Amino acid sequence: MYRNTSTPADDNGCGWFHLSPPRTPRPAHSGRSQARWAVLGAGFTGLAAARQLALKFPHDEIVLIEGQQVGFGASGRNSGFAIDLPHDIGAPDYIGDLATARMNLKLNHFAQAQIRALVAEHGIDCQIRPDGKYQAAVEDKGLAVLAAYRSGLDKLDQPYEMIDARDLPEHLGTSFYRQALYTPGTMLLQPAALARGLADSLPSNVSLYEHTVITRLEQGEKITLHHANGQIVADELLLCNNAFASHFGFLPGRLLPIFTYASMTRPLTEAEQQRLGGKPTWGIIPADPFGTTLRRTPDQRLLVRNSFSFNASGQAQQKFLDRAERQHRASFERRFPMLPDVSFDYTWGGAMCLSRNHLSYFGSLAPRVHAALCCNGLGITRGTATGTLLANWLTGERNELTDFLLASPGPNRNPPEPLLSVGVNLNLNWGQRRAGLEA
Ligand SMILES: Cc1cc2nc3c(=O)[nH]c(=O)nc-3n(C[C@H](O)[C@H](O)[C@H](O)COP(=O)(O)OP(=O)(O)OC[C@H]3O[C@@H](n4cnc5c(N)ncnc54)[C@H](O)[C@@H]3O)c2cc1C
Structure with missing residues (x-):
């Protein structure tokens, strides 16, 4: 059982969100549903993961759950730089190990190509x-x-x-x-216009529920996501909710x-x-x-x-x-x-x-729980790439980018509270x- 200790609550001042083309949010979930796949968090990572799962499994239903409205979270609040180049602030020349830098460059190019193609295909009005x-x-x-x-x-x-x-x-x-x-x-x-446009152009086998805050995860033969008005029972869960994953007890103190x-x-x-x-x-x-x-x-x-x-x-x-x-x-x-x-x-x-070490998490955190987390301030490209690749990996597909992500040691430990905050x-x-x- 993973109980949630904090839920998303962003302020209402985001200019990008309020200036986006109008859209009607999808209704919140209620009652009990079953699906093979559940994706938690509809930022750029979750949107990419849900889309890719839907394309790979056209006969499965993919449930995508967002606690706020799409575009209201960090993915709609950023400065809108979809960056190509790696920038390792720990290295003296900001590039560091060349092989790592080349893989990060490839990841970012992969994401940029995907964003460009989706914007063109669906006519997303996001000032790109x-x-x-x-x-x-x-x-x-x-x-x-x-x-x-x-x-x-x-x-x-x-x-x-x-x-x-x-x-x-x-x-x-x-x-x-x-x-x-x-x-x-x-x-x-x-960024908010992009996130909202991506949400409105998801394949038809993705069921998106907005304003649905998951408060508890229960692991058994399947995984059950609980919220105030019901449950979603899934075979597999993809956590794409960034630092909120640690409020369910995953990677404690690392995000x-x-x-x-x-x-x-x-x-x-x-x-x-x-x-x-x-x-x-x-x-x-x-x-x-x-x-x-x-x-x-x-x-x-x-x-x-x-x-x-x-x-x-x-x-x-x-x-x-x-x-x-x-x-x-x-x-x-x-x-x-x-x-x-x-x-x-x-x-x-x-x-x-x-x-602290500027690394992301990519892989499986527990049986039936998989995750792409911690974009380190570069979520437009990184989130898009890792969400897509996580879905591919779960279909058994691997390539050099997936291997690169899986080989990362991931976010490192920090001292416990109150030392951490200090x-x-x-x-x-x-x-x-x-x-x-x-x-
Ligand atoms: C001001 C600012 C400027 C930035 N500038 C840039 C930039 O120029 N370029 C760039 O690439 N990145 C930038 N970033 C970082 C970027 O916004 C993030 O890296 C990106 O949003 C991460 O995407 P994500 O999908 O992984 O996570 P998020 O966008 O955080 O999405 C996770 C979603 O999960 C939902 N969620 C969490 N917990 C629950 C729950 N229990 N139940 C239901 N839903 C839940 C949240 O509401 C949220 O919408 C910036 C960030 C900020 C704040």
């Missing part, structure tokens, strides 16, 4: 664009990161362009940054729900767009992992993402949202002094699932303070 990304620096240590990553990209034989301060305003409008490393392979997109936060402005007027200058859309990630991510969206809003908190329950907390909004305003004003009166329409937070909070506070102007 092959814009690439700028990794930008303003502090000396940020410049050192770009230099090191550049040497890593040379080793991996990947294209990039170094852009200096003088030329950056032509790209980004702002003259805040001293240098940027542009790589062309990232796709930028509207860290680290929240990060974003604000989105109102659309810029024509005059403001002129004053800003630069390209009409772009995405910037920070050289320092504790720094600020920025997007200029196709509808001419600016998104600012930074600030972190460790919410052990996995649930949103208003005090952290308030603090993040103040930080977003300060970061915005530093970068866009030419846009003094541009207010934020939306501010929200969301959980990344991180591990350690993570110290780390987050220290990192954010050290980020300086990168934040």
Whole structure:
């Protein structure tokens, strides 16, 4: 028996969610149902796993269960970078072991191809664009990161362009940054619109239930998923609920729900767009992992993402949202002094699932319980790839990517509470303070 100790509860401020094309959520589950396969969590990982199972087993029913509305969880809350390149923050050149980096690159390309194909096939309106990304620096240590990553990209034989301060305003409008490393392979997109579009284009043998919070798992000859209004009995369960898996007792203390936060402005007027200058859309990630991510969206809003908190329950907390909004305003004003009166329409937070060694979980956690968890902040591509490959593996299909994922030792252990919270909070506070102007 696995009893759940915390359930998802995100805030209602996510701009991407509210600006998505309208859709009607699927009804919650009630009563008792049986299915061969149950997938828990309809973020990018669960959506990919359910779709692939349905294609592999066209005569089976696949039940996909989501505690909130699709697109309301972390998959709809992120900054929308579907990133191709590996970025190992533990390695001096951010690439590290070349064989591992090549496999991660292949995984990300596999996911990008899948996303592109599904968006085209189902006409999903999610503002997807092959814009690439700028990794930008303003502090000396940020410049050192770009230099090191550049040497890593040379080793991996990947294209990039170094852009200096003088030329950056032509790209980004702002003259805040001293240098940027542009790589062309990232796709930028509207994440909630993608998640919702994927949910509405699932094969007909997937039964999706939204607003259905699983509170207990019972293991016997089959596995029973309990919720307030009934049960779902399945032969096999795929856990795709990220850090919430640890609230059922799996991988205890190894999956860290680290929240990060974003604000989105109102659309810029024509005059403001002129004053800003630069390209009409772009995405910037920070050289320092504790720094600020920025997007200029196709509808001419600016998104600012930074600030972190460790919410052990996995649930949103208003005090952290308030603090993040103040930080977003300060970061915005530093970068866009030419846009003094541009207010934020939306501010929200969301959980990344991180591990201390930056590794994910892929495989079987117990009899009948399989999982793809812990995307370490890269769930658009990683979740899509691992969800698909988990389903393939359960059909008996293996390839080099599956073998690579299965060979990983997975997320490592951490000290128990209260040491864990103290350690993570110290780390987050220290990192954010050290980020300086990168934040
Ligand atoms: C602000 C922010 C910016 C980010 N930027 C990026 C980015 O630019 N690019 C990128 O690739 N990644 C980014 N990420 C990370 C990315 O959002 C995650 O890695 C991704 O969402 C993981 O997908 P997932 O499907 O594995 O998990 P999730 O999206 O977390 O989905 C799991 C689902 O399980 C559901 N669930 C959990 N427990 C239960 C239960 N008991 N019963 C029913 N349902 C349950 C949850 O409601 C949730 O919807 C960012 C994250 C945040 C918060």
